Amino acid sequence: MTPILETNNVCKQYDGHTALDSVSLKVPQGTVFGLLGPNGAGKTTLIRIINQITAPDSGSVLFDGHAIGPDDIYQIGYMPEERGLYKKMKVGEQAVYLAQLKGLSKADATQRLKVWFDKFEIGNWWNRKVEELSKGMQQKVQFITTVLHEPKLLIFDEPFSGFDPINANLLKEEILNLKDKGATVIFSTHNMASVEEICDHIALINKSRKILDGSVNDVRQQFKLNLFELSYIGDSEKVLTLCAPMVDLKENEPGAISHLSGGLKPGFTYNQLLAALLPEVQITQFNELIPNMNDIFIKAVNQNAN
Amino acid sequence: MRKILTIIEREYLTRVKNKSFIIMSILGPLLFAGLMIAPSLIMNMNNTEIRIVQVVDSTHIFRGQLPETDYIKFVYMPDANLQKYKSEFSQSGFYALLYISHQIVNSDNAVSLYSDKNINLDLRMHISNAIEKRLENEKLRSCGVDPGILSAVKTNININTIKMTDDGREESDNMTLKLVLSYLMGILIYIAIFLSGNAVMRGVIEEKTNRIVEVIVSSVRPAQLMAGKIIGVGLVTLTQFALWIVLTFCIYSAVAPMLMPDTAAIGVEMAQPLMSQGGSQLAQAQPTTDEMADELKAMLGTVGNINFGVIILSFIFFFLGGYLLYGSLFAAVGSMVDNEADTQQFILPLSAPLLLSIIVMTGTIANPDSPMIFWLSIIPFTAPVSMLTRIPYGVPYSEIFLSAALLIATFVVCTWLAGKIYRTGILMYGKKSTLKEIWRWIRR
Numbered sequence: 001m002t003p004i005l006e007t008n009n010v011c012k013q014y015d016g017h018t019a020l021d022s023v024s025l026k027v028p029q030g031t032v033f034g035l036l037g038p039n040g041a042g043k044t045t046l047i048r049i050i051n052q053i054t055a056p057d058s059g060s061v062l063f064d065g066h067a068i069g070p071d072d073i074y075q076i077g078y079m080p081e082e083r084g085l086y087k088k089m090k091v092g093e094q095a096v097y098l099a100q101l102k103g104l105s106k107a108d109a110t111q112r113l114k115v116w117f118d119k120f121e122i123g124n125w126w127n128r129k130v131e132e133l134s135k136g137m138q139q140k141v142q143f144i145t146t147v148l149h150e151p152k153l154l155i156f157d158e159p160f161s162g163f164d165p166i167n168a169n170l171l172k173e174e175i176l177n178l179k180d181k182g183a184t185v186i187f188s189t190h191n192m193a194s195v196e197e198i199c200d201h202i203a204l205i206n207k208s209r210k211i212l213d214g215s216v217n218d219v220r221q222q223f224k225l226n227l228f229e230l231s232y233i234g235d236s237e238k239v240l241t242l243c244a245p246m247v248d249l250k251e252n253e254p255g256a257i258s259h260l261s262g263g264l265k266p267g268f269t270y271n272q273l274l275a276a277l278l279p280e281v282q283i284t285q286f287n288e289l290i291p292n293m294n295d296i297f298i299k300a301v302n303q304n305a306n
Numbered sequence: 307m308r309k310i311l312t313i314i315e316r317e318y319l320t321r322v323k324n325k326s327f328i329i330m331s332i333l334g335p336l337l338f339a340g341l342m343i344a345p346s347l348i349m350n351m352n353n354t355e356i357r358i359v360q361v362v363d364s365t366h367i368f369r370g371q372l373p374e375t376d377y378i379k380f381v382y383m384p385d386a387n388l389q390k391y392k393s394e395f396s397q398s399g400f401y402a403l404l405y406i407s408h409q410i411v412n413s414d415n416a417v418s419l420y421s422d423k424n425i426n427l428d429l430r431m432h433i434s435n436a437i438e439k440r441l442e443n444e445k446l447r448s449c450g451v452d453p454g455i456l457s458a459v460k461t462n463i464n465i466n467t468i469k470m471t472d473d474g475r476e477e478s479d480n481m482t483l484k485l486v487l488s489y490l491m492g493i494l495i496y497i498a499i500f501l502s503g504n505a506v507m508r509g510v511i512e513e514k515t516n517r518i519v520e521v522i523v524s525s526v527r528p529a530q531l532m533a534g535k536i537i538g539v540g541l542v543t544l545t546q547f548a549l550w551i552v553l554t555f556c557i558y559s560a561v562a563p564m565l566m567p568d569t570a571a572i573g574v575e576m577a578q579p580l581m582s583q584g585g586s587q588l589a590q591a592q593p594t595t596d597e598m599a600d601e602l603k604a605m606l607g608t609v610g611n612i613n614f615g616v617i618i619l620s621f622i623f624f625f626l627g628g629y630l631l632y633g634s635l636f637a638a639v640g641s642m643v644d645n646e647a648d649t650q651q652f653i654l655p656l657s658a659p660l661l662l663s664i665i666v667m668t669g670t671i672a673n674p675d676s677p678m679i680f681w682l683s684i685i686p687f688t689a690p691v692s693m694l695t696r697i698p699y700g701v702p703y704s705e706i707f708l709s710a711a712l713l714i715a716t717f718v719v720c721t722w723l724a725g726k727i728y729r730t731g732i733l734m735y736g737k738k739s740t741l742k743e744i745w746r747w748i749r750r
Contacts, residue, residue: 073524082520085518098521
C-alpha cells in the first residue's frame with residue numbers, strides 16, 4: 001500500500017539557521033504516527049510544510065502517491081499547538097465557518113456538527129460565544145472542527161495540552177476511533193506514555209534531522225539491552241553457577257521465590273539460558289526488559305548530541 | 307474564490323452584527339442631523355419670542371420710522387424723560403428700552419439700548435441698521451436730495467462668479483458649494499480610509515492573538531485571508547456610510563419641517579454648519595427670508611454646473627484605491643506585531659501622508675491650482691484625499707487619469723509587498739519584528 005504521506009529530503013532554512021535538514025519520512029496508511037523530538041527540533045516546521053503553510057526549500061512531499069497540491073488540504077485536518085478560536089464569535093457559526101473553509105457546504109457542516117456536538121455533550125453551547133466556554137470546551141470544539149470534514153490524514157500537534165485527564169482520555173479514544181475508520185493520524189507530542197499507548201510508528205527528529213524511525217515495536221527492540229528478570233524456586237547457589245558464563249549478574253535475591261536480574265552476554269540466547277536452568281530449578285516467571293519510549297527518547301537524543 | 311467569498315461573508319457579518327456598528331449607525335445620523343438642525347433651531351427659538359422695544363426718542367425723527375418684523379415691535383413713548391422710563395422699566399414688561407439722544411447727528415455714541423436681559427445680536431443689528439438707514443436718508447434730505455432719487459439709488463449687489471471653461475462656455479460658479487463639497491469629501495475619505503485601515507489591522511492582530519490564524523492558513527492561502535479581510539472590512543465601511551447618508555436624510559426630512567416651518571431656509575441651513583466655521587456666520591446680520599430664498603435660488607442655479615458624475619465616480623474610485631492601498635499596509639502592520647500597543651511605531655509613519663493631505667486641505671480652498679496641491683494630488687499616498695478636495699473645483703481629466711493610474715500601480719506593488727510581510731508575520735509569535743527582519747521576509 002502506498003504511504004499516505006511521504007517526505008523526501010525535505011530541507012528548510014530560516015534566516016541562516018537550518019530548521020529541517022534532509023528529512024525523509026513514510027507515514028503508512030491507517031496508522032498512528034508519532035512525530036517526536038525535543039523543543040525546537042523542527043517538528044512544527046515539518047508539520048507546516050505538510051500543511052502547505054510554508055514551502056520547503058528543497059525536497060518533495062507526496063500525498064497518497066502524488067505531489068501534494070492545494071486540493072489536498074481538504075483531505076487533511078490540522079490541530080496546531082498554537083490553537084484558538086475567534087472569541088467573539090458564536091460556537092456554532094464559527095464551527096460552520098471553519099468547515100466551509102475545508103470545503104463543506106453550510107448545510108452539510110451544520111448537520112455533521114450537530115452529531116459531534118451531541119456526542120461531546122456540548123449541544124446547548126451552539127449559540128454561546130466562544131469566550132464564555134471553558135478552556136476544555138474550547139479544545140473540544142477545536143477537535144471537532146479538525147475532524148469534521150473526515151480527512152484522510154489528521155495532524156495533531158500536542159493534542160493533549162490543555163485537556164484534563166477525563167477529556168484527554170475521551171480525545172485519545174476518538175483518535176483511535178478515527179484510525180479504526182481508516183484515517184491516518186500524525187501525532188506530535190512530548191508525552192511518551194501516550195506514544196506507547198496509541199502510536200504504531202514513530203519518527204524522532206533532533207536538531208533538524210531525523211535520527212530514528214520505525215514501528216514502535218521495532219524501535220524498542222532496537223534499543224533493548226538484553227536485560228531480563230527471572231523468578232524461580234530452588235537452589236540459588238546452583239543457579240548462580242549455571243548463569244555465570246552466560247549472564248552479567250545485576251542482582252540476586254534468594255528466598256522462597258528467588259528473583260534474579262541481569263543482562264545476557266553477547267553470543268547467548270534466552271533459550272540456552274533457560275535450557276540450562278530448567279533441569280535444576282522451577283521457573284515461575286521470565287521477563288525480557290524492553291526499554292520504554294521515554295528512555296529511548298532520552299538516549300537517542302543524548303547519543304545524537306555526542 | 308469560493309473561500310474568499312466565505313471569508314468576506316464572515317468578516318462582513320461579524321462586524322455588521324456587532325453592537326458598536328449598530329450603535330454607530332444610529333448615533334452618527336442623529337449627530338449629523340442634529341448638527342444640521344441645531345443652528346437654525348437656536349436662531350428660530352430666539353425669533354419666536356415677540357420682543358417689544360420701548361423707544362425714547364428725543365430727536366423725534368424716528369417716530370414710526372423703525373421697520374418692524376414679525377418678532378420685533380416698537381412702541382414710541384410720548385416724551386423723552388429717560389430717567390422716568392428707566393426707573394419704571396422693570397415693571398413695564400418691555401424687552402428693551404431704546405434711547406436716542408439729540409447728539410445723534412454729531413456723535414456715534416448717541417444711541418443706547420437698556421435691558422435687564424442679554425440683548426441678542428440680531429436685535430441689535432436690526433436696530434442699528436434701521437437707525438443708520440433712517441439717519442442717512444434724513445441727512446441727504448436735509449441737503450436737498452429728492453426722496454424719489456433716494457429710492458432710485460437704493461442698490462443691492464450680488465456678485466456672480468463665472469468660470470470660463472476651455473471650450474469657451476461660461477459657467478456661473480458657486481464657490482460656497484464647491485468649498486463645502488471639497489471639505490466634505492476630503493474629510494469623509496480620510497475618515498473612511500483611516501478607520502477601515504485600522505479595522506483591518508485590529509482584525510489581523512485579533513487572529514494572531516487568538517491563535518486561530520494557523521488553523522485558517524492550513525485551509526486557505528494567507529493572501530486569500532488578507533484579501534477577504536480587506537474586502538469585507540471595506541464593504542462594512544461602505545455600508546456604514548450608506549446607512550449614515552440615508553438615515554441622516556430620513557431624520558432630517560422628518561424632523562426639519564416640524565422644527566423649521568420656513569421651508570426656504572432649508573437649503574441655507576444645510577450649508578450652514580459647514581460654512582459657519584469659527585462663528586463667522588454670527589457676525590453677519592441674519593439675512594431676511596427673501597435674501598435667503600435668492601441665495602438658495604442662485605445656489606441651485608449653479609448646482610447644475612458642478613459635474614456630480616465625475617465627483618461621485620472619483621469619490622468611489624479614490625476611496626477604493628486609497629483604502630486598498632492603506633488597507634493592505636495596515637494588514638501588514640497588524641501581522642508584524644503581537645498586540646495593538648506595538649503598532650504605534652508603524653502607524654505614525656504610515657498615516658503621515660494622510661494627515662499631511664488633510665492639513666493641506668485648507669490651502670486647497672485658498673488656491674485649488676497651487677503646485678503643492680497639484681503634486682499631492684498626483685502622489686499616490688496623498689492622492690485619495692488631495693485629489694478629492696480639488697475635484698469640485700474642476701480638474702483636467704488628464705490629471706485625474708494620471709493620479710488614478712499611479713494609485714493603481716502603487717496599490718498593486720504595496721499589496722504584493724504587504725502580502726509577503728503578512729504571510730510570514732502572522733506565524734511569528736512572541737518577538738518584535740525589526741525592520742531588518744521584515745526586509746528579509748520581503749526578499750524571500
